[in-house]
Amino acid sequence: MTIRLSLASVVLxxxxxxxxxxxxxxxxxxxxxxxxFYTSLVRGVPETLWVxxxxxxxxxxxxxxxxxxxxxxxxxxxxxxxxxxxxxxxxAYATEVFRGALLSLHPGQREAGLALGMSRLRIFWRxxxxxLWRVALPGLGNLYLIMLKDTALVSLISLEEIMRKAQVxxxxxxxxxxxxxxxxxxxxxxxxxxxAALHWFEYRANxxxxxxxx
Amino acid sequence: MSWAERxxxxxxxxxxxxxxxxxxxxxxxxxxxxGLFFAIPLGLARASRHWYIRALPYSYIFFFRGTPLLLxxxxxxxxxxxxxxxxxSVLWPxxxxxxxxxxxxxxxxTAAYIAEIxxxxxxxxxxxEVEAARALGMSRRQALQHxxxPRAIRIGLPAYGNEIxxxxxxxxxxxxxxxxxxxxxxxxxxxxxxxxxxFFLIAGxxxxxxxxxxxxxxxxxxxxxxxxxxxxx
Numbered sequence: 001m002t003i004r005l006s007l008a009s010v011v012l013x014x015x016x017x018x019x020x021x022x023x024x025x026x027x028x029x030x031x032x033x034x035x036x037f038y039t040s041l042v043r044g045v046p047e048t049l050w051v052x053x054x055x056x057x058x059x060x061x062x063x064x065x066x067x068x069x070x071x072x073x074x075x076x077x078x079x080x081x082x083x084x085x086x087x088x089x090x091x092a093y094a095t096e097v098f099r100g101a102l103l104s105l106h107p108g109q110r111e112a113g114l115a116l117g118m119s120r121l122r123i124f125w126r127x128x129x130x131x132l133w134r135v136a137l138p139g140l141g142n143l144y145l146i147m148l149k150d151t152a153l154v155s156l157i158s159l160e161e162i163m164r165k166a167q168v169x170x171x172x173x174x175x176x177x178x179x180x181x182x183x184x185x186x187x188x189x190x191x192x193x194x195x196a197a198l199h200w201f202e203y204r205a206n207x208x209x210x211x212x213x214x
Numbered sequence: 215m216s217w218a219e220r221x222x223x224x225x226x227x228x229x230x231x232x233x234x235x236x237x238x239x240x241x242x243x244x245x246x247x248x249g250l251f252f253a254i255p256l257g258l259a260r261a262s263r264h265w266y267i268r269a270l271p272y273s274y275i276f277f278f279r280g281t282p283l284l285l286x287x288x289x290x291x292x293x294x295x296x297x298x299x300x301x302x303s304v305l306w307p308x309x310x311x312x313x314x315x316x317x318x319x320x321x322x323x324t325a326a327y328i329a330e331i332x333x334x335x336x337x338x339x340x341x342x343e344v345e346a347a348r349a350l351g352m353s354r355r356q357a358l359q360h361x362x363x364p365r366a367i368r369i370g371l372p373a374y375g376n377e378i379x380x381x382x383x384x385x386x387x388x389x390x391x392x393x394x395x396x397x398x399x400x401x402x403x404x405x406x407x408x409x410x411x412x413f414f415l416i417a418g419x420x421x422x423x424x425x426x427x428x429x430x431x432x433x434x435x436x437x438x439x440x441x442x443x444x445x446x447x
Contacts, residue, residue, distance in 0.1 A: 048397060052414065
């Protein structure tokens, strides 16, 4: 469940991050303002609060929405609330990573694409994104590792992930240390696996590039 | 609910929210300062040339950075009581208290992060400066004291400021062990008044304000220490 939650949040977060970064470097002042507002608001408030807010703070909104679709008892599941909260936070940090990466691309490439008559979407998909990925990967990897640990917060809204399971087992067996320590080992194991995967991704993304060695 | 009623409710609970803010600030303040003192030997050992000196701080940092703070808190608060040795020890009156557990966990947690910042800063000191100090006849200790550490502090300071903000946000989990920090007060008020959105909003504002005030303060400190003096502008 932890893995599923983190993957769902990462997808949402990457989308938000791309949108946020595009907004922040756009020439439209309103979009820039909205991007800046999003990142400073989300990054200034604890993840715990976002998780609780996404779950408990949306009940009346969801009920109101649901009443329009004939289901007045509509609420967000813990999984959906957790994904929204963590995705929102990941997106805000990813915005900064993507912004840095977008700025590192040479504007001439985009202009060349335009001159060749490519549409803006096509330029983004064919030229910008493949290069962006390479530059942004290390930063995004760090964010993913941080987010993996934030998934523990979703146990507060009773999603059955590692932390919650450890809690249940600890209460049932009266051996809290054993089970919390096992949970810690699982998190460490996941971290190691993800680090290895990221290493491989970076290696693949950097084929054909010289690396600066110190 | 009308705006007047809302306002009245906020005014009525404002003192409690203020107390919660103080608890949060106190926990974070003590943790990042004591954590810094723990972090100095850790960071120095982590930057050592010998693997056997590096190994222990490395595992400490790996554990505390690789697991969630919430889990570490539960490990200390609920986990330690599993052992009779702990329950019979002189430390038990402290380890029984949620406040002390939160403080200990947060300090150990942030020490790992600060140690890593310190290591990065020490390794970012240009090797030429260290060699110059040694060439001038300074001992290793003198070079560390007069060249490496003052330089590393300036290099690491912005990252330390970020760490304090991260700790401020991470501290929101301590409400789970019944502490009445900002989040704890908000959860209490949620249960007492059935108002969720409003108090979440207020909590968010309090955290935002603390973050903003703090970033400005830290900018002043950076200017005072001339952090960017070596950078060309």
